[in-house]
Amino acid sequence: MRHLINWSALFALSCFSVATAASYPPSLPLQPTFYQQPSPSRTRSVFSRIRDGLIRSIWSIPSCNREGGPAKEGKPEAPSTLLARYGGDVVLRFAINTREEAAALSEAIHVLFLDVWEFNADWVDIRLAKDVVPSLLGLLPLSLQQAHTPLMHDLAQAIFDTYPSLAFEDPSPPAQHEHRPFSPVLHTSSNVDQTNIFFRNYQPLSVIIPWMRLLRSLFPTHVRMINVGISYEGRDIPALRVGVHPTNAEKPSGPRKTIIITGGSHAREWISTSTVNYIAYSFITGYGKSKEMTRLLEEFDWVFVPTMNPDGYIYTWENDRLWRKNRQQTSLRFCQGVDLDHAYSFKWDHDSNAANNPCSESFAGEGPFQGVEARRFANWARNETQNNNVSIVAFVDLHSYSQQILYPYSYTCSTAPPALENLEELAIGLAKAIWVTNGEEYSVTAACEGSVEVDENQKKDKKFWPRMESGGGSALDWFYHELNVKYSYQIKLRDTGSYGFLLPSKNIVPTGREAFNAIKYIGHFLLGNKGIEVEEGKANDDERGSQEMLKKKSVPVVSEMDGDEDGQYEEMITELRRRRRR
DSSP states (O other), X not given: OOOOOOHHHHHHHHHHHHHGGGGOOTTOSSOOOOOOOOOTTSOOOHHHHHHHHHHHHHHTOOOOOTTSSOSSOSSOOOOHHHHHHHTTEEEEXXXXXXXXXXXXXXXXXXXXXOEEEEEOSSEEEEEEEGGGHHHHHHTSOHHHHTSEEEEESOHHHHHHHHSOOSOOOOOSOOGXXXXXXXXXXXXXXXXXXXXXXXXXXXXXXHHHHHHHHHHHHHOTTTEEEEEEEEOTTSXXXXXXXXXXXXXXXXXOOOOEEEEEEEOOSSTTOXXXXXXXXXXXXXXXXXXXXXXXXXXXXXXXXXXXXXOSOHHHHHHHHHTOTTOXXXXXXXXXXXXXXXXXXXXXXXXXXXXXXXXTOTTSTTOOOSSTTOSHHHHHHHHHHHHHHHHSOEEEEEEEEXXXXXXXXXXXXXXXXXSOOTTHHHHHHHHHHHHHHHHHHHOOOOEEEEGGGGGEEEOTTOTTOEEEOOOSSOOSSOHHHHHHHTSOOSEEEEEEESOSSSSGGGOOGGGXXXXXXXXXXXXXXXXXXXXXXXXXXXXXXXXXXXXXXHHHHHHHTTOOOOXXXXXXXXXXXHHHHHHHHHHHHO
């Protein structure tokens, strides 16, 4: 009998986990938002009143007035600590049109030690202090001095808004469900954010780890909690291993096919951590409720690593929300941290400016695998394949932002990876699975092409723009080349720059839902199904809603990934083939 559990038990315990977020370390650089009392029309449980009273006491939150509103009117403003740190910063987007512009901007970035948020072949997003803007513009050609626009006018407020609010809504179910009789069946839900408040906000590691232990305890038939390494500061790098192993002793057991999904290599990319958690939760709770999900867990092991960089992630909660690297010491005491996504050994780039500048946000260390977390995770993965009868068949590294699906290689565009067409075929399928979910467009390209300009007049040649950061030493390339993982991808999640790394928490569930469908598609693809599988006779509310949304947008909803039937993706395939011919 498959493992079944009452949904209300999971919901109640998840509420408890989120309530523990009030025990954030005292060095958290901001005060919580004002507590908002639920509407009097809704009955609040004794647990809710006790919990909220404790939270107000711990955080010294002003009490609410009799009408249920906060004691202070208006939207809570960023506290002085955030204003002091970020109030003088701005994020600018520069439009890039020529090689000379790219070279000048790259050089200025390294001279001024600027924080590059994101870049591609068309634009570069940079965070810098407002009083440094004149110095930057003075180093740029005249064409670039007028080719920039601000993305965020109030960076401190945007940062403040990403921390969880203590404006808890009453978690008790709606009135019509309050007296529902007990049932041992795990009920389905069409909207995770309505049943599990864990995904209403970003969560600190002090909440994530108990939540992972909770899932392991509730679903012991198919969930194990493991460690894939130890951080520089001695913390576990936790992961959930999800899968149901066959018990047929007569059938020979080959290497267990395993798919790895990681997030949080860059500490400030909170949406990647929450998305890994969302995908894991969806896989875990989906087992036994549909043939589709049950088969995926029987055929594969799924390893979910929410934060590859636990030290850096905690640092973003307690000190600097925009911290990117890990927290290990470098040769310069005042410049800590190694960029874990440039610390792997394959084509580690020691020649770039970032590689020999410990103060750079892209510092790759002073040698391959100097990044502690990257080295230990790689050792774990190699040990799994060599000693534990594991075959890693797919690797997906989640990042933010820019809505891209990237495949190898990252270090260069001069060398095409083996089986390039297979990589592109699956990548296009992932993009389409996301599109069918929410209508969000994710581009598909090689990871190196953010720094490439193609000369349309010379079809055989490519001109390479100077890189804004090193492309060598990536986890993407290492898993693909060193561990021979045939399907390796880096997916950059929402958005395309409006919020960047500071994506509002209301995007957690939509982003998680579209990423879940993309990861699920990988399993279908590896099983030989090249379409978006919908179980016969069933379509949950999410699928119905997605199809209605797409119909309104006049986008065809198809069950088979046939490029001939979908002009948009046929055009994408044609473009990828055109690039290969050059």
